[in-house]
Amino acid sequence: MRSRDGNCTLSCKLCTLILLSSLALNASEYLISYRYVVKDTILYNETLQISKAMQICEGIPQESLTLPSSGTKDIKKIIHTNMENFVAYIHKLGISVEHEEKNINYQNKSTIILTMHTTCFKVDFNDNFAKITPLK
Amino acid sequence: MKYSLILLTLLSTASFSDAVDKVQMAPQPSTVNVVCPTGSCTKASAVQKVEVINPVSMYTPKPKEDVLSVDSSLRIDVIGQGVAPMNTASPAQAYALAKRAATADAYRLIAEKVKGVRIEGDDLIKNMMVQRSTVRTTVRAMVRNANVVETTFKDGLCEVEMEIVLSHANFAR
Numbered sequence: 001m002r003s004r005d006g007n008c009t010l011s012c013k014l015c016t017l018i019l020l021s022s023l024a025l026n027a028s029e030y031l032i033s034y035r036y037v038v039k040d041t042i043l044y045n046e047t048l049q050i051s052k053a054m055q056i057c058e059g060i061p062q063e064s065l066t067l068p069s070s071g072t073k074d075i076k077k078i079i080h081t082n083m084e085n086f087v088a089y090i091h092k093l094g095i096s097v098e099h100e101e102k103n104i105n106y107q108n109k110s111t112i113i114l115t116m117h118t119t120c121f122k123v124d125f126n127d128n129f130a131k132i133t134p135l136k
Numbered sequence: 137m138k139y140s141l142i143l144l145t146l147l148s149t150a151s152f153s154d155a156v157d158k159v160q161m162a163p164q165p166s167t168v169n170v171v172c173p174t175g176s177c178t179k180a181s182a183v184q185k186v187e188v189i190n191p192v193s194m195y196t197p198k199p200k201e202d203v204l205s206v207d208s209s210l211r212i213d214v215i216g217q218g219v220a221p222m223n224t225a226s227p228a229q230a231y232a233l234a235k236r237a238a239t240a241d242a243y244r245l246i247a248e249k250v251k252g253v254r255i256e257g258d259d260l261i262k263n264m265m266v267q268r269s270t271v272r273t274t275v276r277a278m279v280r281n282a283n284v285v286e287t288t289f290k291d292g293l294c295e296v297e298m299e300i301v302l303s304h305a306n307f308a309r
Binding site for chain 2: 038046093
């Protein structure tokens with residue numbers, strides 16, 4: 001037969017576990033990556049990946065960007081609405097450039113890949129604005 | 137007698153060092169020296185004229201390269217070009233896509249200028265004929281804090297002028 005104290009300890013442990021896991025699922029931190037490919041001076045492919053962070057991000061906050069959110073808390077929608085501003089901001093943060101050019105029998109083929117590696121962003125939702133801050 | 141010998145030795149060494157100094161002196165630019173190969177030239181035809189060009193005059197100064205020094209910054213300007221695809225829904229979409237491509241090209245040019253290009257070349261020759269000639273160039277770099285100065289879009293071609301200011305303090309090493 002279990003003692004009363006033992007059951008209490010078990011429930012306490014469960015509560016702590018639930019509390020910690022809920023803290024770990026911090027809704028205001030997102031992982032964002034961006035990549036686009038240009039082949040022969042024509043844009044070939046563009047990918048923007050956004051997902052919620054499953055762990056608390058560590059890092060020093062960098063220069064932030066404020067985007068109009070018009071009441072919504074859907075970061076994907078906010079970013080897609082202000083895509084041009086966000087892409088310009090990503091470029092400022094730093095982007096990895098990979099370029100490969102092949103010249104076979106005097107015929108040229110070039111590929112440029114610009115990548116922003118997966119970075120954790122802290123997002124603060126205010127009334128009509130979302131403040132996006134990268135943590136590095 | 138002993139002192140006279142020492143004096144003679146000193147005088148001979150001094151004259152030898154003078155001769156050595158004369159040999160080591162750089163000739164004047166485009167000087168004509170008269171040389172007698174046999175040692176005793178009696179006829180004028182036996183005398184040879186040798187023109188010596190001063191190596192200092194052959195030296196051409198290298199063009200001044202842009203070098204990032206500690207106390208100054210270096211600005212690099214590039215113009216990237218991009219073309220819109222054929223099957224675009226609207227001119228606005230064409231502009232947006234061409235601008236993105238031009239930006240990527242400008243970033244590539246900055247990376248080329250700052251970090252450099254890796255070049256590999258292969259030529260396949262069979263029966264004294266070039267079968268295949270291949271040149272591969274690759275660039276890998278991380279660029280940050282580059283600014284778009286101007287964007288123009290004309291006849292389907294988008295040009296993005298971009299600049300980056302490099303300083304010794306924030307240059308990633």
